[in-house]
Amino acid sequence: MADELFTAAFVTTLVTAAIRTATPLLLTAEGELFGERSGVLNMSLEGIMGAGAFTAYAASVYTGSNLIGFFCAVLVGAFLGLLVAFTTITLRVNQIVIGLALVLLLTGLVGFLFRGTFGASLVPKTTEPLQKVAIPVLADIPVLGPVLFQQNILVYLAFSLVPILSLLLFRTTYGLKVRAVGEKPDAADTLGINVYLTRYVCVVFSGVMAGMGGAYLSLEVGFFREYMVAGRGWIAIAICIFGSWSPTRAMAGALLFGLLDAFQIRIAQFFYSIPYMLLQTLPYIVTVIALAVSRTTGGPSALGEPYVRGGEET
Amino acid sequence: MMTTIKAFVKSSRTTIGIYALSILASFLIIGVVIFLLGKNPWIAYYFFVREAALTQFGLGETLVRATPLLFCGLGLAIAFTAKYWNVGAEGQMYFGAISSTWFALLLWDKVQNPVISLTLILAVGFAGGALWSLLPALLKARLGVNEIISTLMLNFVAILFLQYLVWGPWKDPQAQQNWSLSFPQVLHLPIIVPGTRLHVGFLLALACLPLVMLLLKKSVLGYEITALGASAEAARYGGIDISSTTLKIATLSGGLAGLAGVSEIFGVQFRLIDGFSLGFGYTAIMVAWLGKNEALGVLLISIFFGAILNGGDAMQRGAGVPMAVSSALMGLILALVLITEMLVRWRRRK
Numbered sequence: 020m021a022d023e024l025f026t027a028a029f030v031t032t033l034v035t036a037a038i039r040t041a042t043p044l045l046l047t048a049e050g051e052l053f054g055e056r057s058g059v060l061n062m063s064l065e066g067i068m069g070a071g072a073f074t075a076y077a078a079s080v081y082t083g084s085n086l087i088g089f090f091c092a093v094l095v096g097a098f099l100g101l102l103v104a105f106t107t108i109t110l111r112v113n114q115i116v117i118g119l120a121l122v123l124l125l126t127g128l129v130g131f132l133f134r135g136t137f138g139a140s141l142v143p144k145t146t147e148p149l150q151k152v153a154i155p156v157l158a159d160i161p162v163l164g165p166v167l168f169q170q171n172i173l174v175y176l177a178f179s180l181v182p183i184l185s186l187l188l189f190r191t192t193y194g195l196k197v198r199a200v201g202e203k204p205d206a207a208d209t210l211g212i213n214v215y216l217t218r219y220v221c222v223v224f225s226g227v228m229a230g231m232g233g234a235y236l237s238l239e240v241g242f243f244r245e246y247m248v249a250g251r252g253w254i255a256i257a258i259c260i261f262g263s264w265s266p267t268r269a270m271a272g273a274l275l276f277g278l279l280d281a282f283q284i285r286i287a288q289f290f291y292s293i294p295y296m297l298l299q300t301l302p303y304i305v306t307v308i309a310l311a312v313s314r315t316t317g318g319p320s321a322l323g324e325p326y327v328r329g330g331e332e333t
Numbered sequence: 334m335m336t337t338i339k340a341f342v343k344s345s346r347t348t349i350g351i352y353a354l355s356i357l358a359s360f361l362i363i364g365v366v367i368f369l370l371g372k373n374p375w376i377a378y379y380f381f382v383r384e385a386a387l388t389q390f391g392l393g394e395t396l397v398r399a400t401p402l403l404f405c406g407l408g409l410a411i412a413f414t415a416k417y418w419n420v421g422a423e424g425q426m427y428f429g430a431i432s433s434t435w436f437a438l439l440l441w442d443k444v445q446n447p448v449i450s451l452t453l454i455l456a457v458g459f460a461g462g463a464l465w466s467l468l469p470a471l472l473k474a475r476l477g478v479n480e481i482i483s484t485l486m487l488n489f490v491a492i493l494f495l496q497y498l499v500w501g502p503w504k505d506p507q508a509q510q511n512w513s514l515s516f517p518q519v520l521h522l523p524i525i526v527p528g529t530r531l532h533v534g535f536l537l538a539l540a541c542l543p544l545v546m547l548l549l550k551k552s553v554l555g556y557e558i559t560a561l562g563a564s565a566e567a568a569r570y571g572g573i574d575i576s577s578t579t580l581k582i583a584t585l586s587g588g589l590a591g592l593a594g595v596s597e598i599f600g601v602q603f604r605l606i607d608g609f610s611l612g613f614g615y616t617a618i619m620v621a622w623l624g625k626n627e628a629l630g631v632l633l634i635s636i637f638f639g640a641i642l643n644g645g646d647a648m649q650r651g652a653g654v655p656m657a658v659s660s661a662l663m664g665l666i667l668a669l670v671l672i673t674e675m676l677v678r679w680r681r682r683k
Contacts, residue, residue: 062481110675115418115481116622120667123615127660128366134655135370245657250489257482296497303486307469310478 033281035166038174041277043232045177047255048269049184050228055259057221058201058321059107062118064229065252066125067099071233073129076243079146085238092234093227100226104219111325130245148241173235185266197221201319204326214326257306261313276302355669363662367654377652384647385640393529399639401593403538405617406624406631407545408589414549414626415561417582421484422590423614424491425462429591430598431495432461434513434605442517450520455595462591463584465491470583474576496607503605513605522600534596546628554581590614611642619667638663
């Protein structure tokens, strides 16, 4: 039984699935990376992903187009990102509490809207799941080809953004501005960098990416379920932390989770004596272990603190 | 003296005003959403008000739902005062339910005196919740692990663990559903108002109220907790052992959540069952915050949110509005209060 685990077929399907499973985490983490690098903790990712998943599904059902569904989710994500930005940057509400409040509000709202509009029908409406798109020459490479280059569009988007965002963050002036704003906003301000605007842009970006991450969840399978997000928003935040706020490390983290999740599903077939619920705890437990083990040095110094020009007034 | 009283009254009036406005606005907005979903908001709210407050059974139900919110809310008030972001009340409650069930399965009806057996069960439940909370607290104290993520992840683990237990080892062999054996009468928390489901758990939660108040306001630990929340650096400078205080906070916070679990299992469900919680642990976060981490505030908000949960249920049965409306309402109220409070402070500075 166990030797079936080590066949090439098993490993390739596992890795293919891992890449797919990692994608929503990666998309969301990429956005949150920028947000946190600029100093703002967006705690509502779990809620924004849920909103994105529902919006993509609903828009796709009503218009028949996954593309429109996707863009609607992006718009919703942007709007929610703007909301988070306004409350945390301009109003300076406690970032953690507003994040939690939004998660609860959004999860409730999404559940409410989903059951209200779709829940009544016995047969769940489904949309066309995302198709795999094979990249012409690369997909023919013997082992790696099908694994890496026969995925759906959003997978390519997520992974191709990693080097782009990495370059942006570490090699461009803009990236430097973002990092400066997150480390020492008052110094950045005296240099003429608009702290507020930079943060706004980064937080809206985190909202957009979380919306995309959520959209992926529903579009990948073609339907929506309440609690579909299942903690991925939080795991994305964790990935940022133990990925040291770097896109490449975040990708590694996301892949680790993707691997675990894919593994846990498949291994149930072999070790069916281990109850599947216990296996499902793996990603969550590993997140905690990863956090415990990664001795991160704290991240952007100004993370979580609202910026007030002229110093904090009590 | 007069200026302080005036200031207090003014600030209370402001707070009450903000809350009232936010609550009204939330009900209005949700009413509009209900209408857009094709249901009649007037009928919906009629059922809401009637069930939540106007019938004896309904009031009982409101308080039944308020009980776990009160337990968890008090625990979270302690944690949040110290800015220890324990988001794991849900998991701690589940673990309290699990540990107390484990003990109940051992004890069963060997002890005929319900006072003794229930007290023991409550103690075990408290310990279970406290334990589940200590794990992330230790990780924070020793390794600096962000408690938001760790407590949250453990929520999922606790829920999955319970699902495993009621599906496997503890499943009632004669039942189709995944739940444990039904507990013997001697292990039931007695009902205090006949004709309702209101049980002793509510009184126990009320009893915790003065204890928590005393703890936070009058004890040394309470002082340390408040100091830690005001400024960790200053607290350390003042000689407070942050690690040790964090662990104590986690124990109390988790323990109270564990009691919420016992209260639900032994007062409402009378067996271990998945889904016994309507997200009480998460809702309690909102309760603690809106109650401003004050014991009395937590009490008021717990009852109010208990009413919303109950009313939401009634809206579903009477008007076909999905029960998730409760969650949306509560989240909206919190969001609006937060925003309005900051807007008021913002305008005051200009």
